[in-house]
Amino acid sequence: MEKRTFWDKFDAFMMKDNTFILLVMGAAAAIFAGTYMFINLGTGAFNDLSIVAMLKDGMDGGDYAAAAGFAAGFLIARVLEGPLVGLMDIGGTLQTGVGIGIPALFLSMGWQFPFSSFPVALLVGAVIGLVMGGVIMLIRKAVPEGVAVGGTSIMMGVGNAIGRYLAPLIVVAATQYDVYAGIGAILGCAIFYKWGKELAGGAILGAMLFGGIFL
Structure with missing residues (x-):
């Protein structure tokens, strides 16, 4: 039996479905916690100035419709797109969706607990990442082998078009x-x-x- 090197084992580990979910959990936790820092300290959001401005306007005026609608739309589109085209847009899915859209939804509903402390924000972000990673993998496994996904090109570049x-x-x-x-x-x-x-x-x-x- 051929002995595998460390990098062979690392490669195999990184290609596992569970590893993808863990990576999404880590990234979502960090980004959500960054938004917690922005809400409480005024800095730390992982996003473009224009997108963060939507959340800031909601924090100042109490109307989170723009941030929630715009960013949550990105999140849904990218979660559907990812497993079909074989890549996940970190900007649209995590930075915009998890970093702005979901916090805006929470704040619009008066849910202050996810932003009560840094550890809580990390935990909530990790749970969001767990759900997202699981959904993406479920969609990926549900799509039959060899199915053409050219129609998803409509989603590709949606951020640039809206921008x-x-x-x-x-x-x-x-x-x-x-x-x-x-x-x-x-x-x-x-x-x-x-x-x-x-x-x-x-x-x-x-x-x-x-x-x-x-x-």
Whole structure:
């Protein structure tokens, strides 16, 4: 019998279904705990500025509909997409879905317990990851071998398509934070529009540049 090396054993371990679920649990726990830090300390969220702004608007105004609807939609689409196309989008599934969508849903229902302490946030995130990992593996096993999944290409790139319409939200959020950041975001949008680039990127870079210079 051929003796397997450490890396052979490691390879075999990483290819197990249970290992995938453990990895999703760890990532979900860390991201959910990061959102707990953002809610309580104002920093730590694992997400883009524009997406975090949705959650911040909900925290300030009490209306979490935008954050919950946008981010939870990402989560559902990516969980369905992952087992069919053979990859899981960490940004859409974990960072946006677990980091923003699920916390927004909890807060909209008045559930403060998941954010009562850092260990609790880690535990809640791990449980969310366990459920997600289990669902993804169940879908994967339920799909018959050889079934074409080309239709899922509709889901691929949905984040980039939606992101094109987030520039106004970024400008508003930057202006609420500081007038100089708002001016930078507007100028960034104008420059990127002239270049034919994504406006959201220009708004973020402009806000960061002017914020760094004048604040």
